[in-house]
Amino acid sequence: MTNTAFNPRSLLASDVGGRRLLMVLLAIAIFVPILNLAVPESSVFHVSTYTVSLVGKYLCLALLALAVDLIWGYCGILSLGHGAFFALGGYAMGMYLMRQIGDRGVYGNPELPDFMVFLNWQELPWYWSGFESFGFAMLMVLLVPGILAFIFGLLAFRSRVTGVYFSIISQALTYALLLAFFRNDMGFGGNNGLTDFKDILGFSLQSDATRATLFSLTAIALLLSYLLCRWIVDTKLGRVLIAIRDAESRTRFTGYKVEYFKVFVFVLSAMIAGVAGALYVPQVGIINPGEFSPLNSIEIVVWVAIGGRGTLYGAVLGALLVNYAKTYFTGAMPEVWLFMLGGLFVISTIYLPKGVVGVFQKFKSKVAVEPDDPSIQSKEAAS
Amino acid sequence: MTVSHINDDAILYVNGVSKSFDGFKALNNLSLILNKGEMRAIIGPNGAGKTTMMDVITGKLRPDTGEVIFGDNIDLTKYDEAEIANLGIGRKFQKPTVIESLTLFENLELAIAGHRSVFQALFHKLSGEQTDRIDEVLDLVALPTRRNELAGALSHGQKQWLEIGMLLVQNPELLLVDEPAAGMTDAETETTAELLKSITGKHSVVVVEHDMDFIKALDTTVSVLHEGSTLAEGRLEDVQNNERVIEVYLGR
Ligand SMILES: Nc1ncnc2c1ncn2[C@@H]1O[C@H](COP(=O)(O)OP(=O)(O)O)[C@@H](O)[C@H]1O
Ligand SMILES: [Mg+2]
Numbered sequence: 001m002t003n004t005a006f007n008p009r010s011l012l013a014s015d016v017g018g019r020r021l022l023m024v025l026l027a028i029a030i031f032v033p034i035l036n037l038a039v040p041e042s043s044v045f046h047v048s049t050y051t052v053s054l055v056g057k058y059l060c061l062a063l064l065a066l067a068v069d070l071i072w073g074y075c076g077i078l079s080l081g082h083g084a085f086f087a088l089g090g091y092a093m094g095m096y097l098m099r100q101i102g103d104r105g106v107y108g109n110p111e112l113p114d115f116m117v118f119l120n121w122q123e124l125p126w127y128w129s130g131f132e133s134f135g136f137a138m139l140m141v142l143l144v145p146g147i148l149a150f151i152f153g154l155l156a157f158r159s160r161v162t163g164v165y166f167s168i169i170s171q172a173l174t175y176a177l178l179l180a181f182f183r184n185d186m187g188f189g190g191n192n193g194l195t196d197f198k199d200i201l202g203f204s205l206q207s208d209a210t211r212a213t214l215f216s217l218t219a220i221a222l223l224l225s226y227l228l229c230r231w232i233v234d235t236k237l238g239r240v241l242i243a244i245r246d247a248e249s250r251t252r253f254t255g256y257k258v259e260y261f262k263v264f265v266f267v268l269s270a271m272i273a274g275v276a277g278a279l280y281v282p283q284v285g286i287i288n289p290g291e292f293s294p295l296n297s298i299e300i301v302v303w304v305a306i307g308g309r310g311t312l313y314g315a316v317l318g319a320l321l322v323n324y325a326k327t328y329f330t331g332a333m334p335e336v337w338l339f340m341l342g343g344l345f346v347i348s349t350i351y352l353p354k355g356v357v358g359v360f361q362k363f364k365s366k367v368a369v370e371p372d373d374p375s376i377q378s379k380e381a382a383s
Numbered sequence: 384m385t386v387s388h389i390n391d392d393a394i395l396y397v398n399g400v401s402k403s404f405d406g407f408k409a410l411n412n413l414s415l416i417l418n419k420g421e422m423r424a425i426i427g428p429n430g431a432g433k434t435t436m437m438d439v440i441t442g443k444l445r446p447d448t449g450e451v452i453f454g455d456n457i458d459l460t461k462y463d464e465a466e467i468a469n470l471g472i473g474r475k476f477q478k479p480t481v482i483e484s485l486t487l488f489e490n491l492e493l494a495i496a497g498h499r500s501v502f503q504a505l506f507h508k509l510s511g512e513q514t515d516r517i518d519e520v521l522d523l524v525a526l527p528t529r530r531n532e533l534a535g536a537l538s539h540g541q542k543q544w545l546e547i548g549m550l551l552v553q554n555p556e557l558l559l560v561d562e563p564a565a566g567m568t569d570a571e572t573e574t575t576a577e578l579l580k581s582i583t584g585k586h587s588v589v590v591v592e593h594d595m596d597f598i599k600a601l602d603t604t605v606s607v608l609h610e611g612s613t614l615a616e617g618r619l620e621d622v623q624n625n626e627r628v629i630e631v632y633l634g635r
Contacts, residue, residue, distance in 0.1 A: 237504035239489050243482045250480040253441060254553065255468035255499045264501045 011230050017313040017357060018230055022223050028055075029219035033212035049208050056215040056283045058323045063222045063276035065303045065319035066312060067269040070229050072301065073310030074238060075265050076245030078163070080297050081170030082273050084177050085145035087291035089274025091181075092144055094194035094287040095128060096137035097205075101198050114196070115189045125187045134201055141278040142271045149270030150263060157259040157266075162248070171294045178292035193288025200282050211283070218279045222316070225272050229312055232268075241265060302341060306348045308355025317356060392418040393452075394557055394587045400439060400449030401611070402432075409435040410446070411611035417557075422583040424598050424619075425591045427608030428631060433591045434477055436608070437559045441474050442467040453557070469499060473555035477562045477591075479542035483535030487526055487545055490534050491517040494549035517552060523578065524548040539566035547578065558582070560590045564597045576600035607631075 012019045032055070035047040064086050071077040103110040107117040111124055130136040152173060156166055184190035203210040232238050243251040244258050252258050281287045290296075300319075307318020322344070329337045352358055395417040402410040409432045417423050425433055438444040440451055442464045451459040459467055468474075482490050495513050498504075509517075521527045524544040529537065534545055543563055550558050560579065564572040576597055579588055583603075592598055598605060598619055605622050607614040615625045622628055 232505070235505050236492065236507040237501065239482075239485055239493060240504050242485055243493055246482045246484055247480050249443075249464070250476070250482065251493075252464040253468050253474050253476075254494050254549065255465050256493075257463075257465045257499065260501050261504075 008227055011227060011234060015230060015313070017311065017317075017360075018226060021313045021316055022226060025219045025223045025226075029216040029223070032219075033216055036212050037208055049211055052208075052211055052215050053283055054327065056211070056218050057280060058320050059215075059218040059222050060276045060280035060283065061300075061303070061323055062316040062319040063218070063225055063279070064273050064300055065307070065315040066222070066225055066229060067272035067276065068300050069304045069309060069312055069315035070232070070272070071265055071269045072304060073312070073315070074233050074245060075241040075262060076248075077262060077266060078167045078301065079170045079266075079269075080167045080294070080301060081172075081174035082269070082300055083294075083297035084174035084292055085149060085270040085273035086277035086280070086296075087174075087177070087181075087287065087289075088145045088148065089141045089277030090281040090287040090291060091188060091194065091277075092131075092137055092140040092274070093278035093281045094197075095131040095140075095188075096134060097197040097200060097282060098194050099128075099132040100200065101196065104198055105196070113189070113194070115184075115192065116187070119184060121187075128187065138278070141274050145270040145274035145277075146267050149267045153263040153266040154259070157262040160259075171297065174292050174297050175294050178289050178294070181289035181292060189288070191289060193286055193290075194281075195286040195288075197282065197285055205282055205285065214279065214283050218283070221275060221279060225275070226312060226316070229272075232265075233312070237261070237264075299341070302345045304355075306344055306352075306355055308357035311355075311357050314355050314357035321356065394419045394421075394454060395440070395589075396450070396452040397436070397440070398450045398452075400436075400446045400451060402435060402439060402444060402446050408611050410439065413449070413608075413612050415606060415613065417587055417589060420584045420587055422579065422588040422590065422601065422603040424601050424603055424605045425589060425608055426593070426595075426598060426605060426622075427614070431608040432611040433608055434561055435611075437474060437561055437589075437591070440467075440559060441472060465499070468553070468555070471556035472559065473550040473553045473557070474559045475543075475546045475550055475561055475563060477565070479539065479546050479566075481534040481537070481542050481545050481549070484533060486531050487521065487534055487537075488517060488530050490545060490549060491520060491552050495552040496554045520548045520551050523551065525574070540568065540571050543567065544571075544575070547575070551582065555586065557587045558589070560588065562591055562593065564592055564594045569596075572597050573600060 012022070032047055032052060035045055036049060036052050039046045064082065068079065068082050071079060098113045101113065105114040105117075107114050109117045112121060116124070131140070156169060161169060180186055181188050182191050188194065197205050199205055200210065203213075205211070233241070240251065240256055240261055243256070244261060248258055277287075277291070303318040303322045304315040305318070306322055307316065308314025322341070326337060326341070329340060348355055354361070393416050395415070397413060397415040400410050400413045401408060413432065413436060415423075415436075425436075427433055435444065439446050440459060442459060442462050445460055453459050453470060453472065457470060462470065482493065485493070492509060495517060497513070498507070518527070518530075521530055524547060526541060526544060526548070529541075534542065537545060543566065547560070547563060550560075563575050563579070567575060572594060579590060580601060582588065590601060604617065605619050606616045607622055607625075607628050609631050614631060615622050615628050
């Protein structure tokens with residue numbers, strides 16, 4: 001009935017989409033580095049470093065979409081500010097990478113990043129201390145988004161801010177951070193952000209081997225996060241989340257402190273978003289305040305809606321599909337992309353309420369009776 | 384706040400409660416005492432304040448004035464909905480409210496008495512005893528064959544029953560049941576009345592209903608609410624012959 005043990009095999013017993021997704025992730029985590037590093041460039045099987053980095057970037061965004069689906073698809077919390085947690089995780093990683101540059105910057109200052117030298121700063125601000133340590137920086141990747149989500153969530157959910165009001169204040173949150181990070185005196189590089197990274201843990205970020213390794217790590221992070229989310233939505237906690245989504249007051253009158261459940265899942269989701277940001281930054285080589293842009297956060301929700309809300313693997317699929325399309329169309333017809341994205345969103349909301357995965361399910365289940373609900377997975381697992 | 388004149392048998396003591404919405408008094412100096420194991424039927428025209436009274440008892444609304452005491456001396460106005468539920472008060476809404484995208488079994492699993500914290504939910508496992516109890520209640524509300532179907536697929540009346548079932552597994556001392564017979568056939572209404580009567584004694588029950596046949600079948604003390612206060616109280620026959628009640632129901 002209930003999955004209490006973290007057992008991937010039983011977790012995925014009824015999650016066909018998830019099983020396929022994880023097999024693909026495992027396969028690319030293993031074979032893409034081989035095809036990139038060991039297969040000669042002349043071979044048709046060679047995967048270019050450009051492709052590795054591009055797909056690696058998509059996988060980070062898919063992880064971000066997974067985080068959003070956990071709260072939106074299962075608990076009905078429509079965060080339009082999740083890009084903020086992604087960006088904060090990215091900045092934490094970026095700060096570590098900046099410290100790794102050492103005296104190889106343009107100004108050759110062993111302590112201070114170039115932008116601080118440029119601003120005539122004499123010493124490192126206190127909040128930059130510790131980031132020379134990889135372990136500390138990774139802790140911050142989790143803690144900074146986690147603590148912000150905790151405070152923001154506690155305030156919002158305890159005052160029972162829900163629905164569109166929550167969406168609006170989450171937009172305000174990411175917008176406020178956008179403005180703050182644009183300021184030079186914040187100490188995060190102003191509108192240029194953090195860039196010109198050299199290496200990570202001593203490995204050059206320019207080398208193919210490092211890039212391939214980052215790619216595999218991203219695929220594995222996505223795989224593990226998927227399992228974690230699947231486990232959570234299959235426990236009783238997951239069913240409480242669904243209850244909150246479907247009938248919040250019923251859940252309260254049944255004795256559940258709705259605000260605590262929301263805070264828990266919101267914090268977890270923010271941490272996953274932070275990890276996604278941290279994996280993104282070394283692969284794209286830069287983090288700047290643009291990542292806090294309210295539009296970015298809205299885009300994430302569009303990926304999830306197009307892929308299929310409340311299924312987890314739909315969110316991953318949606319992020320991959322839409323971002324692939326974005327790469328293609330912003331190259332081919334940059335001026336139409338935003339209209340296309342908007343159009344896709346409208347079409348998917350009106351005609352594909354269960355997203356792309358809903359279409360798959362419909363094709364397959366002409367025989368089986370399909371419950372009319374996005375969170376069908378949790379049901380299958382429970383019965 | 385001092386609590387005056389509660390008899391030892393009282394489970395619910397509502398005293399002088401008023402609640403206004405923008406100057407409109409939905410509850411006006413309302414008082415009501417319910418004894419342990421008692422069933423009380425509440426009738427009254429639409430807008431009399433019946434649902435508002437339940438909102439005040441269950442922590443959804445705070446009264447402007449007055450006291451609401453549960454059991455020996457628990458001041459309910461100090462707690463929120465979830466805390467009040469855990470103190471032992473269960474509520475069925477006027478509009479049936481179940482978790483539509485969970486199965487019937489899962490709905491009852493969420494409601495069954497027990498821990499309610501986040502981490503306990505993460506590592507929760509139903510005991511055999513609890514599973515048996517859920518199946519027993521599914522039988523009781525006549526839905527055993529729908530066990531693994533989604534609650535959203537139920538008819539209006541069946542949702543009412545599932546919600547009553549959720550109350551039963553929650554095992555509260557006091558049940559507040561708002562218009563349980565709405566949308567039910569005559570036979571279903573009769574069964575519901577029997578069900579509520581059968582749990583009275585072990586639990587205390589407050590039932591709000593419009594359906595006079597249903598109230599008659601409950602065969603218990605009736606309170607008539609009108610414009611936010613109690614107009615009359617007593618056996619249904621007596622209340623029905625009360626002139627003021629007739630006036631309110633038949634119009635002046
Ligand atoms: N949240 C609210 N805001 C404003 N008015 C309300 C609210 N809740 C109830 N009322 C008003 O209070 C009165 C009593 O409503 P209610 O308790 O639902 O009546 P009943 O359940 O007896 O039909 C009605 O006139 C209703 O319009
Ligand atoms: Mg009512």
